[in-house]
Amino acid sequence: MSAQTSDVILERMMTLHPKVIDLTLDRVWRLLGALDNPQDDLPPVIHLAGTNGKGSTQAMIRAGLEAAGQRVHAYTSPHLARFHERIRLAGALISEDDLTSVLDECYAANGGENITYFEITTCAAILAMARTPADYTLLEVGLGGRLDATNVIESPALTVITPISMDHEQFLGDTLPKIAGEKAGIIKRGVPCVVGPQADAAMEAIEARAAALVAPLLVHGQHWHVWTEHGRLIFQDESGLVDLPLPNLPGAHQIDNAGAALAALRHLGFDEAAQEAAVSRATWPARMQRLRHGPLVEAAPNAEIWLDGGHNPAAGEALGRHLASLIERPTFLICGMLNTKDVTGYLRPLAAVAQGLFAVSIPGEANTLSADATASAARAVALEAETEVSVGAALARIAREEPGARVLICGSLYLAGSILRENG
Structure with a gap:
């Protein structure tokens, strides 16, 4: 069949x-x-x-x-x-x-x-x-x-x-x-x-x-x-x-x-x-999942890349606590969210642990928040933010500018799903 x-x-x-x-x-x-x-x-x-x-x-x-x-x-x-x-x-x-x-x-x-x-x-x-x-x-x-x-x-x-x-x-x-x-x-x-x-x-x-x-x-x-x-x-x-x-x-x-x-x-x-x-x-994909293989990892071989699908303020708080508990390392977010979510509430606790954010739209998702809107919400909570056309492009930027960084791809299970498909 x-x-x-x-x-x-x-x-x-x-x-x-x-x-x-x-x-x-x-x-x-x-x-x-x-x-x-x-x-x-x-x-x-x-x-x-x-x-x-x-x-x-x-x-x-x-x-x-x-x-x-x-x-x-x-x-x-x-x-x-x-x-x-x-x-x-x-x-x-x-x-x-x-x-x-x-x-x-x-x-x-x-x-x-x-x-x-x-x-x-x-x-x-x-x-x-x-x-x-x-x-x-x-x-x-x-x-x-x-x-x-x-x-x-x-x-x-x-x-x-x-x-x-x-x-x-x-x-x-x-x-x-x-x-x-x-x-x-x-x-x-x-x-x-x-x-x-x-x-x-x-x-x-x-x-x-x-x-x-x-x-x-x-x-x-x-x-x-x-x-x-x-x-x-x-x-x-x-x-x-x-x-x-x-x-x-x-x-x-x-x-x-x-x-x-x-x-x-x-x-x-x-x-x-x-x-x-x-x-x-127990295993559960896209819940602080470390990506260790695939084309995205190969594009930033010295980075520590994580994937999480949490999307509300409570998830942001949990991620912020976890990132703060890890060995200190320059940390960047690649974030795409739906337009139905409390974006500033999600990002506020992450602002304390990240050096910057690259905002993206979620591929193929009608209800995606625009990259510009996500970046604006990040700046509203004092998080430096830029937009990128894709997660791959954002990773390439980070690999050039901060090759040993910790990267969290986050904001939506729909974004996480597209990453898992793209990364094999």
Whole structure:
């Protein structure tokens, strides 16, 4: 079957609804009903929501489960290089034939009715996972929680809420309690929920939802604690203390993500070997990923090149802390962002650790912020900034002027995806 077949169907699905985002579950329930409700046939579900860290936390839970011999489905979004990355069936990325088959089936079952791209592709993922034997299903929320297309599991095994901050205000609300209330919509009656570090206003919204549904909470700082000591990760809960390696995923923020993953695994009854694998074996591209090979690296052979897809102020703060913790080295940002993001909020914490920024537009992305606008936002937070026509051109500049620099390519998962495709 042609490698382009799934791309053709996905392109066709983009035309089924005039809006990119339109939060409601009505269209999802209709299509799932036409497909004979595959969501009821999924292996036990762990459902994850949050503003930052849910992908990394999911990757750690998956690493722990798989180390324990479990077959694990995983659904995440967006993809970076290929759509297939979104759907993992029993440990392996979905094949082109299987993807084409479920996309075609969902397109036919939808009967030309209005439905968003994310909704119909989520239904396709659920259909594929329901038909493949496995022990667990990891479902990552796309946006929000209460009305997200993944929120169709009546009784998951566990829910997880990672740190919540301001993002997607146009869809989720303009205050932290409103956003947290939407994220907390994944909490189900009687189902335990692991909760990562939260601001008080967000925690109050989560607690209110959990109380209404009599859902037990396992909360960071109350029921579990995680910290570093002598180059090790220490986790403690009511069952005891465990001493583990630092997470394989770089960045101080991954300590809290690891804590949420460990709380989940321990609640599910997995032993210390699975817990150690969760922190030591997890991989997650474009989350402070060091680029070591490929044409971009060859263009700046003496530079230290990193790639990250974070795009909101909380992500900027986490990146700033991580860069500040590294061995001192001239640091430059190559940044491209969407026009829906809080650009100055993202860049402000990075201004303290970077000598300059090269702004680019995101290739092929209709909602890209112009390079000029990104540069202007950088200057507004006292960060020296210039524009460049591409990431490659910016790297060439840095290689000429500061050959031994540290370079962070950042600002958007869409930019990160284009870099991973370009760099092989």
